[in-house]
Amino acid sequence: MKPCGVVFNPAKSDQLKSALKTLSSTHPSSSFNAYSNACASLLNACATNASTKHGKVIHAHLTKLGFLSHRFLSLKLLIMYVRCNSFHDANSLFNEMGDRSSDLIASNCMISAYSQMGLSDQAKRLFDKMPERNIVSWTALITCLMQCGKVHDACEYFHRIPTQSVVSFTAIISGYVQNGLHIAALKIFREMYRYEVLPNDVTFICIIRGCVCLRWFREGKCVMGQIVRLGFQSYLPVSNSIITLLVRMGDMELARRVFDGMAEKDVVSWTAILDLYVEKGEFAEARKLFDAMPERNEVSWSAMIARYSQNGEADEALKLYGHMVSEGLRPNLSTFSSILSVSASLEDLKLGKKIHGYVLKLGFDSNVFIGSPLIDMYAKCGKTKEAKMVFEMIPEKNTVSWNSMIAGLSHNGLVEEALQLFEQMPERNVVSWNAIISGYVQNELCEQGLELYSVMETSGELPNQSTFSSVLRACASIASLERGRNIHGKIVKFGVQYDVFMGTALTDMYAKSGDIESAKLVFHRMPEKNEISFTAMIQGLADNGFGEEALILFEKMEESDIAPTELTFLGVLFACAHCGMVNRGKHYFDQMQSKYHIKPKGKHYTSMVDLLARAGLLQEAENFLSDIPFDAEANSWASLLSACKTYKDHEMGERVAGKLWELEQNNSAGYVLLSNIYASVGQWSDVSRVRKLMKEKGLKKGGGCSWIEVKDMVHTFYVGDKCHEESDQIFEGLHGWVDLNRVQVRVHVLDQWVKSGSESWFGMDPIKSCRVGFVSKSPGPSQA
């Protein structure tokens, strides 16, 4: 197009500027038609560039020349403002139009403008006032109502339309899909044919989106057939939708074929195919494709950043974010939401606050979609107050916002408050239940967590994998085999998929409850095992005294090419320590570093000290301890002290006790251990000194206990504890059979072992109490 002799590319803003200059120097008197056409095409360019600034210059010209009285030009101007999302400019121009504000096209434009602002009532008022309406007016109003979530209103208007068109049908379908009413969308889609209205490219795009959301792939395939029959597959956006559908269906091969066969591809096509590799788990391939893409927009970047963030690769996500910004692309809400979850996982408050700042600056702070990641970030950084403030600021909270707040409060130990919120929330879903249940379990309130699970069941909400993983953790934590078995039954009953997550949780629960046979059974039945499942089984075997078996399993794990983690080695070292396999322990400790490049942490060193000390190699243990490149854990000293007691090395005992005393000023477990050691050698005055100190410091005795489970009840006993009415019987029965409540139980005492600290183990807290042996229930001695 050649307006005023200037070759014009609307995509180039500098060209727009020079075209504008030429326009202002052109005298319009020569040919009004040429001038007006030039103006129109410039205004079109402003609209596609969303450049109100340039549009306003043209507006000023037209005002000066008195050309605003021309209907065509003022309409073009109005359309420009609407397309640029400049509601206020559009609105004032419309009001200045005087009698022409009843113009059909102008009014239709204004309905669109109201729609952008979410002003459905004003749109309706204008619509009712209009002297004449056409199908465009009806469609614009329906779109506006749908965008405001007033689906019912939109439907009523839709059915009043005198003559339907593809566009009005498409508008209602799209509205249904946007409001999550995918089934209604499909129903209307089928009805179209009865009205003898044929779908077009846009209709197909909307309906495919609905099918994807519903995972109605059979319907999706059907729609694909219709697309081909009507010849829309050659439309670029339609092909893009088809690719998404195929990727979600899992038909990667066909998706790739469609992509390769496309005559032209755009950013959207490339971004859609990115997902294919991510879905297949070929993350490196995805990255390769991303780097090789001819064009990337903020969606492609955000998609990639989100994947890294979800994969726990926070650094890579941040690196990509930096690149994106330096390439001049504007991060959007979705990008911010990914970066916020990165900040949350890194507990990087500074970064999180920076993003929050951007969000505020862009005016997104009241947006529901950014609210939840913000709450999450603040909560993970321990800033409950800020999290609550964000929550309060969201004007229209959805279930996700409530869930984030509940999870955030639980994460910071505020379970009571979380429960209050849970009870207040207007609508709960399975995620809400999971948040509150896991909150209780995380905070060691396992009984209450299990109780809440029962309430959930009666409420009719269906539990899912995540629910059961919390509940099983609760059972493992209180070592309740009865409850655990019961939950296992529920998992089967509710038809929850038995995969690696459920299998691992069940293995762990059975192992922690002392039922090693069942643990082995569920472990071996797992369709697929990963490093976490192996670790759970190895640790379980080691904990229950089957050290040799634990090591055999570890060798199997190595053979199956599943790389052990630092937690696997904790189990392995534990097994060695408790079976007196000093050399093997040393071997694995070396191998962990040389073969797997895992840097030993405090707990590994503690295990090694324990290994040496238990074997009576006290001096070697002490040397090893002093060679630790960082401050040793108090537990290392405690292990050594314990061995000093066993091997009666009083001299070293004194030395080590002094060190432990220094380190463990505020740890009740340390005090308990110390007082027990004093007690065992009869230094009663020291015992009472330690107990008094504990009392003064307000430390509760949370020390070692034994437990025994009888008929769904877990009985616990502290060392020397005689409170339980049948304690004599129990202590006498150690290493043998005990008759408790007329149930025969076998009590095994392996060894005294201490397992403390609260570091989370793949989301499952280790048992905090010290257990002295374990108990398993058997059918009875006659059958044994």
Added chain:
DNA sequence: CTAGGGTTAG
């Protein structure tokens, strides 16, 4: 000769 419905991520 203008105006209404749209694909990719979360």
